[in-house]
Amino acid sequence: MDSTLPGAASAAATARRRKRLNNRIKDGLRDLSIQMALLNHQVGAHLDLRDADLECLDLVSRYGPIGPTALAKRAGLHPATLTGVLDRLERGGWVVRTPNPGDRRAVLVQVIKEKEAEVAFLFSGLNSAMDDVCAEYEDTDLVMIADFLLRTARAGRGATDELAEG
Template structure:
């Protein structure tokens, strides 16, 4: 049974990546730019530095991404009211809605699948996904740290 779960995860992950690329392409974005739109949707308005932390990209790379997203009218830069030296990046609501409308069909499919499970099973699925996400984030950090050590 464990091997079935591993194989299911590999398949799901591969298709999720492909779906992400197709949606990005339909929106006229690169996969990385699209991922930043998703992060802004999940985390709300944030600084470029925070976006760099979330993506693992350099602040210079994130500046380029934000420039492209701003030109495509997906984001806007606003002065931080608490610190006028800082800039906050926020999604433009109309473009955000258009981006996530592309995923409405998939969201519906996921809801149909999840409707087959009772609350106890859903709690187990949610726990698994939460732990898997945290474990993946830790693995990313470990690999980045190992890469930094090997290049210095």
Template sequence: MREKSRHGIIKRRLRDLRNQLSVLNRQIGARVDLKEIDHDCLDLIVRDGPLSPKTLAEKAKLHPATMTGVLDRLERAGWATRRRVETDRRAVLVTPESEKVGRVGSLYAGMNARLDQICAMYSDAELEVIAKFLDEVSVAAANAANDLQ
């Protein structure tokens, strides 16, 4: 019974974390006038880009037509740019506009400083276990989302 109870506690904590990160992201999005879906896609572009619109749609699990709308909004607002690839004029890559993206990053400074303080409380070995756990949770969430498609 104790093991199931611990599992329940972890699941509850992950849900609490998701909710708190969602609140943080919504508040930051409101400050910079980014819709949640646009904010998520911009994060993917910043972390993994430059990306083709097709690759971005796949990563975000969005229909290509939906992605076109997202990219139109991001480009219109100056968050990202679609550029043709010099070697293949048919190919397009989406790149972030670093000046505007830097503003979003600065709004996360408080959270990042708190994360640094939390990480400093753990050994490298403990952080490796935590990182492995989070990686596995991320894969599990991706698999669960794929199951729903």
């Protein structure tokens, strides 16, 4: 009798279990992506913002002040499309374009801080629910989850860049 069979069977079972776990995580991320898109759409509707407008507003809030070219790249939008988005956001009182002190020909986009509270309020239900979920985990688990999410986001950016280039 071949003594490697039990080890091979065990390795195959481990590989199958690992694949099932990986698929559960990928399915969970897909579900999360869908739910976040639906929530963002509802938030945008409450604020009278298009989906792309809300996305750009979030990017400006996170990375601003930011130049329009850098914002277009982060948002994956054509510069002409971004101009329309910024025009709508500026008219709505969400952002302001100011001269770039490092380049007099350029502008920087920044969020009007008073308006951020409106957006935060609409996400408060999700934030509260996320706090409840996080409370069920130990700090070491949260460190691992945060690392996983950051690395997954980085992988997503890499896949996006690869598709954009090719």
